[in-house]
Structure formats: structure tokens, C-alpha cells
Amino acid sequence: MTQRPQWPLGHHDRLGFGADYNPEQWPREVWDEDIRLMREAGVTIVSVGIFSWAHLEPAEEQWDFAWLDEVMDRLHAAGIAVDLATATASPPPWLTAKHPEILPVNERGETLWPGGRQHWRPTSPIFRTYALRLVEKLATRYATHPALAAWHISNELGCHNAYDYSEDAAAAFRAWLQARYGTLDELNAAWGTAFWSQRYSDWSQILPPRLAATFPNPTQQLDFKRFSSDALREYLRAERDVLRTHTPHVPVTTNFMVMLGNPWPMDYAAAASDVDFVANDHYLRPGPQARDELSFSANLTAGIAGNRPWFLMEHSTSAVNWQPINTPKLPGELARDSLTHLAHGADAICFFQWRQSKAGAEKYHSAMVPQAGEDSDIFRSVVALGATLRTLAPVVGTRRERARVAILVDLDSWRAVQADSHPSDRVRYAQEALDWYTALLDLGIGADAVPVAALFDGRATLDGYALVVAPILHLVDARTRDALISYVDGGGHLVATYLSGIVTEHDHFWPGDFPGALRDLLGVRVQEFAPLRDGESVTLESAFGPLTGTLWTDKLDVIDADVLARYASGWLAGRAAVTRRAHGTGTATYVSTRLGPAGLRPVLTELCGRAGVVSPLPAAARGRVELVVRSGPSGRFLFLINRGDEEVAIEDLAAVAGGPVEIIDAPALAGSSDGASGLRLGPRGVAVARQPTTVSS
Numbered sequence: 001m002t003q004r005p006q007w008p009l010g011h012h013d014r015l016g017f018g019a020d021y022n023p024e025q026w027p028r029e030v031w032d033e034d035i036r037l038m039r040e041a042g043v044t045i046v047s048v049g050i051f052s053w054a055h056l057e058p059a060e061e062q063w064d065f066a067w068l069d070e071v072m073d074r075l076h077a078a079g080i081a082v083d084l085a086t087a088t089a090s091p092p093p094w095l096t097a098k099h100p101e102i103l104p105v106n107e108r109g110e111t112l113w114p115g116g117r118q119h120w121r122p123t124s125p126i127f128r129t130y131a132l133r134l135v136e137k138l139a140t141r142y143a144t145h146p147a148l149a150a151w152h153i154s155n156e157l158g159c160h161n162a163y164d165y166s167e168d169a170a171a172a173f174r175a176w177l178q179a180r181y182g183t184l185d186e187l188n189a190a191w192g193t194a195f196w197s198q199r200y201s202d203w204s205q206i207l208p209p210r211l212a213a214t215f216p217n218p219t220q221q222l223d224f225k226r227f228s229s230d231a232l233r234e235y236l237r238a239e240r241d242v243l244r245t246h247t248p249h250v251p252v253t254t255n256f257m258v259m260l261g262n263p264w265p266m267d268y269a270a271a272a273s274d275v276d277f278v279a280n281d282h283y284l285r286p287g288p289q290a291r292d293e294l295s296f297s298a299n300l301t302a303g304i305a306g307n308r309p310w311f312l313m314e315h316s317t318s319a320v321n322w323q324p325i326n327t328p329k330l331p332g333e334l335a336r337d338s339l340t341h342l343a344h345g346a347d348a349i350c351f352f353q354w355r356q357s358k359a360g361a362e363k364y365h366s367a368m369v370p371q372a373g374e375d376s377d378i379f380r381s382v383v384a385l386g387a388t389l390r391t392l393a394p395v396v397g398t399r400r401e402r403a404r405v406a407i408l409v410d411l412d413s414w415r416a417v418q419a420d421s422h423p424s425d426r427v428r429y430a431q432e433a434l435d436w437y438t439a440l441l442d443l444g445i446g447a448d449a450v451p452v453a454a455l456f457d458g459r460a461t462l463d464g465y466a467l468v469v470a471p472i473l474h475l476v477d478a479r480t481r482d483a484l485i486s487y488v489d490g491g492g493h494l495v496a497t498y499l500s501g502i503v504t505e506h507d508h509f510w511p512g513d514f515p516g517a518l519r520d521l522l523g524v525r526v527q528e529f530a531p532l533r534d535g536e537s538v539t540l541e542s543a544f545g546p547l548t549g550t551l552w553t554d555k556l557d558v559i560d561a562d563v564l565a566r567y568a569s570g571w572l573a574g575r576a577a578v579t580r581r582a583h584g585t586g587t588a589t590y591v592s593t594r595l596g597p598a599g600l601r602p603v604l605t606e607l608c609g610r611a612g613v614v615s616p617l618p619a620a621a622r623g624r625v626e627l628v629v630r631s632g633p634s635g636r637f638l639f640l641i642n643r644g645d646e647e648v649a650i651e652d653l654a655a656v657a658g659g660p661v662e663i664i665d666a667p668a669l670a671g672s673s674d675g676a677s678g679l680r681l682g683p684r685g686v687a688v689a690r691q692p693t694t695v696s697s
Helices: 028-041 066-077 093-098 125-142 167-181 184-191 218-246 268-274 290-304 333-343 377-391 411-417 429-442 452-456 478-489 516-522 596-611 653-657
Strands: 016-021 045-048 081-085 148-152 279-281 310-314 346-351 405-409 448-451 467-470 493-497 524-529 537-542 547-550 554-558 562-567 576-583 586-591 625-632 635-642 648-650 671-673 679-681 686-691
Touching: 016 028, 016 377, 028 066, 028 377, 045 066, 045 346, 066 081, 125 218, 167 184, 167 218, 184 218, 218 268, 218 411, 268 290, 268 452, 279 290, 290 310, 290 333, 290 429, 290 448, 333 346, 333 377, 333 625, 333 635, 333 686, 405 429, 411 429, 429 596, 448 452, 452 478, 467 478, 467 596, 478 493, 478 516, 478 576, 478 586, 493 516, 493 596, 516 524, 516 576, 516 586, 524 576, 537 576, 547 596, 554 576, 562 596, 586 596, 635 653, 635 679, 653 686, 671 686, 679 686
Parallel strands: 016 045, 016 346, 045 081, 081 148, 279 310, 310 346, 405 448, 405 467, 467 493, 493 586
Antiparallel strands: 524 554, 537 547, 537 562, 562 576, 576 586, 625 635, 635 686, 648 679, 671 679
16 A cells, blocks of 8 residues: 655755645735735745635535635745645535525534534535535545645534434434444433433434423433544544545645633544644634643644644634634744744644635634734734744654643543533533643643544553543543553553543443542542532541632542542541552542642642652752753754743853753744753743753654
8 A cells, every 4th residue: 555645845965844724715916915015024834725615616516716726836835735625515505595494403403504614514415416526626626736735624624514413314313322332222222311301212213312392312412422522533534534645645634722711622642543644723812821822732642643744724823803802922922932833843833814804704814914914013913923943844754742741531430521511510521631731830830632532543552651630530441441550550650630430432321439440450439429519618637738629529438549638627527538559559539629729739849759750950940941842863853932021141051951952043042052052041941952962752
């Protein structure tokens, strides 16, 4: 079998830099200016045609490719590669007018009408017929165009139409369930349909979890989310297969949305196998951990990609348009955000979008060329970043070095724990994971974000991690349980939190006492869950000093574990709150309440000390600087990222690196030499230091 191409630039001596480019929004005279400014900025690749179906096919079977031909030719002449979209993200008005049955339906049975975007059902055979016809037209027309570097399938699949409750979806859901369970007896057992007289006697009786009189079946809800993800993946593969038939020499991708908020509409860890390289869109959400969430998401994207190079397809130069209050980025943040993604393995840095729109719902969204034009701080920052990426081209071919700490991320746990009918609807899976990540960064310690799914397909292993954190690993199947036991038996140090190990893959309680799958490993028994009300907290007394817990507590019995902290207030006063059990040659720690980043720091100080994990940063820089290292044939590259707004000095950078280093000088970098091996890192700045010795990744 011929090896498929894995990267869009065709060669590996430069980093990708660019944006979504929407020339159809502008008259041709603007195109000349676009090309001039792209060359000034150092743009190497742009995504074209993402929302252009109505321009390419203005009426059924009436095609207009002339404008796209011209754009492709102009970009190629300027030396700019094209990530060409299949343009199927939003159907044109003539299609929805002729076939309103392609429109998605919500859980209330209400049709979601045109006027926005992504107004199509992932399971609609009619939509697929029209969409694949367009894909084939594009693939055959541009198969040999020299500008074509990659195919960009649809756009942010499932961002607005992941959960469709239409009759098309119902039929596809039944087929998916038949393939998964085989028989109705197996489905009834998995869904626990003995409850509330829900037992099914015919497949035709099964529906998506539409709006019901009360809470829908929990396993039905979980399976519908799994099905909806698989429906998106099936659609993705349908477009991909058309493209591969006509252009086997061109890599194919789509833009994921790896961010921490609500559970993802598509299982990106699984969908990574459907594309030739992983691409991601990321946008900052305001809050005290906004920068750490960016780092975590970039980190997790690298984990999803199996630590292969990945493509940052979209982020913003400054303000977005869809938050309640859209504030601009502070000086230095455009570069810091971009270079944080680069540090975590992105070999292409792109934005939405190239030129700020003059009309439409996203006209207030920032761009590489803002409304203020080239005489603006944003465009000057863009030009500086382009020059910096040219200087940093030697990082191409390097991989992010493995950390000594891992944080496990599991989409099914995320989905299940935030469904209805739980002890508390205040539990936020992603927030708990982010709190551990922030607390580690506060100690100057980096961690890898590892998808649980990657442990079973060869992309990742727990071997070699000194400490593994499993925040709210609520849904645990037998193989995950066995992997964690084996890790601890082999000398690893595991940390599990409240609500971990509770249910099986069918969202059924594990037999026996909580925490179910992890009970014997942790050596504790939870008699009752005791979630806390809004504003309520408990104090803990511990060897780490006084701590405060919020959100959750457990009525915990210790079976075979040491008590590291006890509740000191509330009705659980005197009971264990944090425990540790020796198991094999490792340990398993349980944290039964939410401590937040400040409370986790002293706990992690002790846990990391026991695991032999030490920050390479000097004490004065710990918590203020994030260190990420990429290494490969061209050497080691140390990315030092200032997490705050004050200058940070590192007196002996060679000690951090374990050998002599050279600080790279480039316009968007905010680090300067301070003596023979010192560094002064500017506010919100990033410095990159290179060890020229060859190190295998």
C-alpha cells in the first residue's frame, strides 16, 4: 500500500503560517492588495472556499469555478499554498428550499432553519448526495493544481448540528444500535430498560432521546452522543474517500475544536485516525485560567495527534465576536498564544481570518488584516510573528518531549458525568482537569494531556510517567481499570478524584461499593456522595496544611489506605478526605473533594516529591513560566512562556536546559540575554532557546 502524504506543505523546511481566506467576500481589486500583504506578512498557506458553496454552485448544476481558478492561480504565483475546503459546511439557499428535509431537528421536534450555518443533518442521504457531488467536482478540477497542498473537509464538523433528532437520525440511530448490540435483549440489558417500563420489543420503537416528560434514559443519552459522533465521522470519511479516489497524493484533514468547555460533539481522539494530519481550532474563553486552558488544549491536541505535527487551523489575532463581552488581546498575547501552540507541537499557525469581514455575523471578529488596515498594531504584530516563524523553521521535524506527569482525559466520562439525574449538576469535568494542570504549572511542572483512548491504539502509554492524574474518571471499562492497576503495580503513582470509577461503559454502577472499578486499587469505600451547595465549603486538616474543599465531598470509609487529609468541618468532620494506598511498587491516591488550583498545589508538592518529579525551573520562575521542550535532529528547543504580566528573570538558563544554550532572537520573541546564560523574559512574552546538539525525540 502506498504511504499517504502526512503534511500539507510538501516539504519540511518551513512552518505553516496563514488564515482562512475568503476572497469571495471582496471585489477583485482587493485581491491584489491581499497578495501583497500576505507576502509582507510571510504567509505560506491559506484555507480557501470554506463557505463558498453558493458561489461555486449558485443554482442546481450551474457551476462557477472561474473566480476560484483565479484565486488559486494568484496564490500559487505568490508562492502561497492552498488548503482547499470542500465548501460543504453550509448548503446554499436553493438546496434547502428544494429539500427542507435536510434541515436538522432539535430535541423538541423543531426544525432549525437556514440563516446561520451548518443547517444540515449528518445522516441525511439527500444532503450527502449533493455534498459529495460538489466534492467530486472540486477534486477532479483541482487535482493537479500546483497550489493545492491539502483538502479541508467541511468546517468544524458538529459545531452546530451534531445532535439531530430527525427521522433520518432515528433510522440511522437504530442501525447503529443494531450493529453495536446485535439483539434487543443485549440493548435492553445495556440500557437498563427494566426501569420505568422502557423495555423494547421491536427496533422500530427506539427513538433518539427527544424531549420527554422527565429525564430520558441515561444510557440512551450516552449512546446517542456516541452515535452522533460516529455519524459525523462517517460523513467525514465519505468526503475523504471521494478526495482520496481523485487525489491520493494530497493529504486530507478537517478542523477539530479541542477546547475545554462542554463535551466535544465528535470524539476527536477517535477521529484522528480518519484524517492524514490533525488540525484544530482554538479560541480563548475569558477567566483566570484562560491562558492555561489554551496550553492544556494545545497539549491535548498533541496527544490526540500521537505527538505527530499538527496544524493550528484557527485562532484569533485579538477579539472574537461571539462572547457576551469581546475584549481585545493585550500587547504580546497574539504572539504568546501562537507560540504556545507551536511549543506543544503545532507546525502551522493560522488564524480566522485573513481580512476582517465588512458584513455578516462575524464582522466584529478580529483578523490578520483588521478594519484599520496595515497601519495597525495587529498587522504589525502579524508581520512580526511571520518573521519569527521563519526564524524558528528549524523546529520543523522536532517533537514535543514527554513530560513526567500525565493527566488523563476521557470523553465518555465527560459526557456521562455532566448528564442529568446526577447528585450535582455543578460538576464540570473539564474544570477539574484544568485545575490539576494549572496547579502543576504553578509548581513549574509540565504535564502531558493524554486521551484515554490513545492508551489502546498505540498512540500513548502510561509507561515512563512517574505520576498520572485521573480527574473525574467517572466511566471506567475493564481494560482501563486493568491498565491503571498495571501502572501502579509497576511502580507508578496514580491520583484519582471524586466521582471516579463509578460506572461501566454502559453507565451502570460497577458491582459493590463506590468507587467501583477503582475501589480495591484505592483501598477506600464511599458510603454516600455528599455534594456541596453553591457557596458552601468545607475545611480540611492535613499534613499539607489547612485546605478548603468545594463542590463535592464523600462519606468515605478507609479500608486499606493511609489518610493524608481529614475533613475538619461539616457533618463529615473527622472522616478521611484524601488517602493514599501502596499497591505493588506504586501508590494510588484518592482526593474526595474539589480543592482548586491553590489547594492542589501543596498536595501535588508532596505527590510529585514522592514520585521524584522536580521542576527544572529555578524557584523564582516556578509558577510564572511554562517550559515546553521540542527535540529532534536539529536539536532541542526550549520554549519559555511567561504566564503573567511582569518580567521574569532566569539567571542560569543552562542549568534549566542541562547544558549550554543559545537564545534565539526574532521579532515576536520577548526574551533577551542577560549575561552569559541568563534570560529576561518580557511580560506575556515567549523566549526560545536552542541546544544545537542532536537529540532523538
